[in-house]
Amino acid sequence: MRIHSNVGAILASFVALSFAFAPSTRLGAQTKQKTIFVGHGVDLESLNPYWHNTTANYAVWRHFLEPLAEYDFAKRKYVGVLAESWSGSEKGWTFKLHRNVKFHSGAEMTATDVIYSLKRSMDPKLSRQVNLARIIQSMQAPDPYTVTITTTKPVVSLLEYLDNTYILSEAAAKESGDEATLGKKPVGTGPFKFVEWVRGERVVAEKNPQYWRGAPKIDRIIWKPVAEDAARMALLESGQADLIANVPPHETDRLKANSTVRLEEVRSARIIFLLLDPAHKPLDNKLVRQAIHFAIDKDALVKYVLDGKAYRLDGMLGPHGFGEDPSFKPYSCYNPQKAKELLAAAGFGTGFEIDFYTSTGRYTKDREVAQAIAGQLAKVGIKTRFHTPEWGIFNDLHRSGKCPICFRGRGTVVDPDDFFNEYFESGVSKRTSYSNPKFDRLLQQQRQIFDLEKREPILQAAIKILLDDTPIVPLYNPIDIYAAKRRLVWKPSTKDYINVAEADVAEK
Known part of the structure; x- marks a missing residue:
């Protein structure tokens, strides 16, 4: 076989x-x-x-590569890696680097390498991680071990953006031949x-x-x-x-x-979800997207497909995520009858057919979970054309906005600002065509507030809009x-x- x-x-x-x-x-x-x-x-x-x-x-x-800082789940805070310390304010951020850190080439890492690395991560010709380009205005190196970053607007979540931005040797990169x-x-x-x-x-x-x-x-x-x-x-x-x-x-x-x-x-702090791209009809209809959410039996997915090895999500992020409001559960109950009613109200009482993409082998039983979801959707009249491309092809399709329904995950969502910016802020990415000016305003507003107690309710309000509009169906945190x-x-x-x-x- x-x-x-x-x-x-x-x-x-x-x-x-x-x-x-x-x-x-x-x-x-x-x-x-x-x-x-x-x-x-x-x-x-x-x-x-x-x-x-x-x-x-x-x-x-x-x-073999390291960032300036990363989130430590045991300590429940960001800790320095290449950065010894940092400070942030409405005007920008300053990072103090560890001294005597050597690249594999033997050269010492300095602020020049950090600035080079951040700049290339912002260059669309060299990077697909261009989120920093929208928030960094300029960078300077007052001395070999200090980097100052001036932001276009206040950005409280800069450390989240930098968590996976790795620092390269400028000299080695330029000598690499390509x-x-x-x-x-x-x-x-x-x-x-x-x-x-x-x-x-x-x-x-x-x-x-x-x-x-x-x-x-x-x-x-x-x-x-x-x-x-x-x-x-x-x-x-x-x-x-x-x-x-x-x-x-x-x-x-x-x-x-x-x-x-x-x-x-x-x-895991990863969230597994469905992405519903409004660029593909009839997903441009909010009622259809809401119907899909009500049609999915998350408990059945966890119990029967994952053998209980996951925690269903009623909200957006789970307990690791900042801004989650545990009292807000608009889709806490599986309700296929409600799904049928919403489809009828949207003009699709007899159902419709649509493409559904998933990875294979990237997440635990990803293909099997997606197949089970396709079966649940069929029960309310939504027939899916099921696609399981190789991981690299799947990612390219996803990034170019060619997946109407997409089963995927997002790893280590602690501060969701970067995630929301990359997927749902208007005009940022081709992953989805979702756009809501009110959501954009709230997202941009919370990004500028350094007082966490004042920031959290604004982020919660943005999450409520996202859950109501349903361009995303949060499913579970996997074990x-x-x-x-x-x-x-x-x-x-x-x-x-x-x-x-x-x-x-x-x-x-």
């Missing part, structure tokens, strides 16, 4: 990798070097850290150095022994993209992978019985399930991706 042949091919490729990287060894063998094989759902899309903005890319990039793609070797400050990327096969990184925070304990990481759940499971159980993501919930009991494997679970070899010392993060920079292999 097809699945079995895929599993065999992937197993063979991992065996080949084991020999190819000798004397580096897989976890558990008694040699000097420690190599971790990670099986995840989708491949890296680019070596340019600004050309894509999906968590699947950040999961790999973050090992500045747009960084040639074949991005140079950062991270705990691992990039070695190679073979598209569809593997990404390899090796330890940076001079890492400014202290050398990692693992010598080499090899990431293998494996879309099929059964294939990832087979890699782990055969000993060819040390850690896998997106374990199917129905397989957890079986894995618990395996003495060589352990499971790790964590509630991320990982499976690892027992000797791998590693814990998952709420932050939606595998980070093994601090992992180790325990002694027998």
Whole structure:
């Protein structure tokens, strides 16, 4: 059968990798070097850290590239990475950099590299992460370890925008041979150095022994993209992978019985949702979009498709998100009769047919959940043409606004300003044509308020508009399930991706 042949091919490729990287060894063998094989759902899309903005890319990039600051879920606040400290006001922000931070090339990181990196992230010829271009007016380096940013308007959420904006070596980027793609070797400050990327096969990184925070304990990481759940499971159980993501919930009991494997679970800050693009009729009709929301039985999705491994969303974000009003639940009940009434009021009492796109292997049981949703929509008369393109193609279609109904996720939504700007603020993105001037005004207003107590009710009002207009149907926060070899010392993060920079292999 097809699945079995895929599993065999992937197993063979991992065996080949084991020999190819000798004397580096897989976890558990008694040699000097420690190599971790990670099986995840989708491949890296680019070596340019600004050309894509999906968590699947950040999961790999973050090992050899670093941002100024990032959100720490354990501490429930932003913490410095390359930035030692910062201050923000209505006029702008100032960042003080750590000294003696070295790039993999050996050169010291300075404010010049930070400004170069932020500027290229704002350049549409070099980046798809151009959100900063709308809020940064100018940048200066008063000294080698200070960066001052003047914003076009006050931006309280700048740290959220910078969380995944990685800092590159300006000199190395310009010497790479192709500045747009960084040639074949991005140079950062991270705990691992990039070695190679073979598209569809593997990404390899090796330890940076001079890492400014202290050398990692693992010598080499090899990431293998494996879309099929059964294939990832087979890699782990055969000993060819040390850690896998997106374990199917129905397989957890079986894995618990395996003495060589352990499971790790964590509630993710990622939101899984449907995007309903008003550019595609009849989704331009608000009543139709609301009908779709009432037609979806979220409890059934969680219980029967995900085996209870998710938390349904009645609001927008879940408990990790700032601005969530837990008392506002306009779609708390599954109501297919209400959905039919809304469709009839919109002039579609006999239903309609529409295209529905989903990823495969990116999120836990993404295709199965989307198929279940398609079945629920069919019960109220909405027939879907179901599409499951490869991840890179899916993302390109999504970004260009060619997916009428789109099943997808957004990782690590803490401060939702960046997310709302990217998806729902008028004229910002082609992902959706949604536009509401009142929502835009509220979003822009809350962005300028540095007093959180005053900011929160304005953000809540914007979220209420979004839920009522329904260009998005929030579905659930997933429980991320990982499976690892027992000797791998590693814990998952709420932050939606595998980070093994601090992992180790325990002694027998």
